[in-house]
Amino acid sequence: MNSDLMASLFVFLFGAVVGSFLNVCIHRMPREISIVTPRSTCPNCKALIPWYWNIPLVSFLWLRGKCGRCKRPISVRYFLIEVVNGIFWWFLWRQYGFSVEFLTSLVFFSMLIVVIVTDFETGLIPDQITIPGMVAGLFFSLVGHEHFLQAVWYQRLLASALGLLGGGAILLVTGWFGKWVFRKDSMGGGDVKLLAMIGAFIGLKNVLLVFFLAPFPALPLALWQRFVKKEETIPFGPFLALAGALLFMYAGPIQNFIARLYGV
Numbered sequence: 001m002n003s004d005l006m007a008s009l010f011v012f013l014f015g016a017v018v019g020s021f022l023n024v025c026i027h028r029m030p031r032e033i034s035i036v037t038p039r040s041t042c043p044n045c046k047a048l049i050p051w052y053w054n055i056p057l058v059s060f061l062w063l064r065g066k067c068g069r070c071k072r073p074i075s076v077r078y079f080l081i082e083v084v085n086g087i088f089w090w091f092l093w094r095q096y097g098f099s100v101e102f103l104t105s106l107v108f109f110s111m112l113i114v115v116i117v118t119d120f121e122t123g124l125i126p127d128q129i130t131i132p133g134m135v136a137g138l139f140f141s142l143v144g145h146e147h148f149l150q151a152v153w154y155q156r157l158l159a160s161a162l163g164l165l166g167g168g169a170i171l172l173v174t175g176w177f178g179k180w181v182f183r184k185d186s187m188g189g190g191d192v193k194l195l196a197m198i199g200a201f202i203g204l205k206n207v208l209l210v211f212f213l214a215p216f217p218a219l220p221l222a223l224w225q226r227f228v229k230k231e232e233t234i235p236f237g238p239f240l241a242l243a244g245a246l247l248f249m250y251a252g253p254i255q256n257f258i259a260r261l262y263g264v
């Protein structure tokens with residue numbers, strides 16, 4: 001096997017292993033169960049899952065998506081998250097090679113995956129993701145990556161902190177405004193902390209773009225939810241996360257596109 005293929009496989013498998021940990025976070029964080037203890041159990045028969053039934057990718061296929069003891073089906077989501085995270089890691093590695101940008105994007109994207117699934121499933125964005133996420137964003141800016149290229153470390157840290165405060169503030173103010181106009185809560189605190197975390201990773205200018213771009217894909221879903229399913233609200237977090245991931249990778253092209261749109 002040539003070394004490029006070996007590295008691809010290694011990055012993909014590592015991503016799948018971390019994806020298996022993300023599954024634990026997705027299941028436990030909104031339910032406020034510790035992610036360290038207790039060990040994984042079958043949600044149906046509550047049996048402890050031995051390590052050989054808990055191998056990422058392999059066990060799900062081997063057991064054909066069923067619990068090894070009670071044979072009840074296990075959600076295909078567990079397998080999909082592992083595969084998707086593996087593919088993301090591989091894609092990010094192709095994009096950045098082994099670099100600070102690569103490491104930063106791994107942490108950022110993995111956290112966004114947890115947020116997207118928990119918010120869709122439970123309407124909650126766990127603080128156990130967004131608070132450490134803010135710290136991670138500040139830390140990686142300090143090391144320096146393509147969104148924070150200022151010469152001196154405290155300038156980079158300041159730029160990241162501005163993104164954090166700006167991202168949080170704009171949603172906080174929007175939420176107050178929404179409450180004032182509609183007389184009800186329109187923006188959750190989880191969204192505020194999520195956009196603050198995104199700002200810490202991509203800076204003030206990009207996080208403002210996330211704020212303006214995220215509603216566009218959310219709008220068709222909101223209309224569908226309102227008129228077809230007759231439900232009032234949709235989670236906004238997944239769209240913030242999606243826009244945040246796009247701005248992380250394609251800030252330059254997106255900024256150019258918008259500048260041309262307005263002829264600046």
Ligand SMILES: [Zn+2]
Pocket residue numbers: 042043044045046047067068069070071072
């Ligand atoms: Zn079982």
